[in-house]
Amino acid sequence: MRSIMQKVEVLKTIAHPVRIRILEELLKGVKCVSDFEDFLEISQPNVSQHLSLLRRQGLIDHYMDGRLRCYFLKDPIIPDLLEILKKDYIEELPAPACCPVTKKGTYPGTRHR
Amino acid sequence: MRSIMQKVEVLKTIAHPVRIRILEELLKGVKCVSDFEDFLEISQPNVSQHLSLLRRQGLIDHYMDGRLRCYFLKDPIIPDLLEILKKDYIEELPAPACCPVTKKGTYPGTRHR
DNA sequence: TGCAAATATAATAATATTTGCATATATTAA
DNA sequence: TTAATATATGCAAATATTATTATATTTGCA
Numbered sequence: 001m002r003s004i005m006q007k008v009e010v011l012k013t014i015a016h017p018v019r020i021r022i023l024e025e026l027l028k029g030v031k032c033v034s035d036f037e038d039f040l041e042i043s044q045p046n047v048s049q050h051l052s053l054l055r056r057q058g059l060i061d062h063y064m065d066g067r068l069r070c071y072f073l074k075d076p077i078i079p080d081l082l083e084i085l086k087k088d089y090i091e092e093l094p095a096p097a098c099c100p101v102t103k104k105g106t107y108p109g110t111r112h113r
Numbered sequence: 114m115r116s117i118m119q120k121v122e123v124l125k126t127i128a129h130p131v132r133i134r135i136l137e138e139l140l141k142g143v144k145c146v147s148d149f150e151d152f153l154e155i156s157q158p159n160v161s162q163h164l165s166l167l168r169r170q171g172l173i174d175h176y177m178d179g180r181l182r183c184y185f186l187k188d189p190i191i192p193d194l195l196e197i198l199k200k201d202y203i204e205e206l207p208a209p210a211c212c213p214v215t216k217k218g219t220y221p222g223t224r225h226r
Numbered sequence: 227t228g229c230a231a232a233t234a235t236a237a238t239a240a241t242a243t244t245t246g247c248a249t250a251t252a253t254t255a256a
Numbered sequence: 257t258t259a260a261t262a263t264a265t266g267c268a269a270a271t272a273t274t275a276t277t278a279t280a281t282t283t284g285c286a
Contacts, residue, residue: 004130004133004134005130007133007198008128008129008130008133010198011124011125011128012124012125012128014124015124015125015128016121016244017117017118017121020120020121021117029209030209032262033263034261034262034263043246043247044262044264045246045247045248045263045265046246047263048262048263048265049244049264051263052263052264052265063208068262069262069263070209072208072209073206074205074206074208075202075205075206076204076206077197077198078206080197080200081194081197084190084197085115085120085123085124085190086114087190088114089188089189089190091189092187092188092189093186093187093191093192095174095176095185095187096183129273129274145232145233146233146234147231147232147233155275156275156276156277157232157233157234158233158235158275158276158277159274159275159276160233161233161234161235162234162235162274162275164233164234165234165235179283180231180232180233180282180283180284181232181233182233182234
């Protein structure tokens with residue numbers, strides 16, 4: 001099981017527009033740095049920076065393909081997370097029945113919304 | 114569908130040790146502020162701060178129960194995300210066959226690991 | 227009415243993150 | 257060997273996040 005801090009690390013690592021797009025792209029298959037450079041329209045050093053953060057966190061890995069570096073997904077949590085983020089949720093969660101007992105005792109409650 | 118930026122917002126909001134613990138606790142049921150104060154052993158303003166961020170992002174909501182504020186989960190993505198974070202993954206993802214064609218052409222590749 | 231409990235808000239200070247830019251390194255091709 | 261391509265690294269400026277302290281608001285009750 002991941003510790004709380006490991007969970008936080010994974011989430012923080014993914015929580016960036018460029019990195020989400022990199023991961024979504026890697027879900028489709030292997031890509032090299034210059035592929036991302038075109039696709040994301042950001043500078044090469046910036047692409048490398050994001051890739052190397054993702055790699056440090058163990059979320060992706062790469063192999064050498066001549067002079068290209070081919071990146072691919074490594075941590076199995078990624079496809080699952082991306083799928084949930086893509087999913088359409090229609091309904092909110094059911095609001096709990098009013099009013100469960102809390103530490104301080106129960107009062108007649110009025111719903112906020 | 115959530116936009117990229119909405120995905121980033123959700124992830125960033127969850128990516129904090131205190132907020133993960135708040136959400137995990139709310140998964141079990143309704144809790145009021147002072148419950149969290151004891152449970153998390155942080156100051157009341159700090160609890161309120163995290164709760165109000167979670168509420169601003171639409172992840173939780175509350176109702177009044179006398180002078181208590183009872184918080185509960187609202188966004189249905191939360192239980193799904195928490196479940197995935199809890200899950201134990203044994204194996205890494207299978208490494209892709211070496212070497213798919215990339216934009217720049219294919220070279221005889223050597224695996225990095 | 228007025229007080230106390232529960233909670234929220236605001237301002238601040240400390241810290242962490244992100245970004246852009248310049249430069250360094252490594253490999254290959256000519 | 258040199259030029260070109262691919263990638264990595266270091267650093268400073270801009271920005272964001274966090275915890276803390278002080279203060280405000282709301283509610284129930286005496």
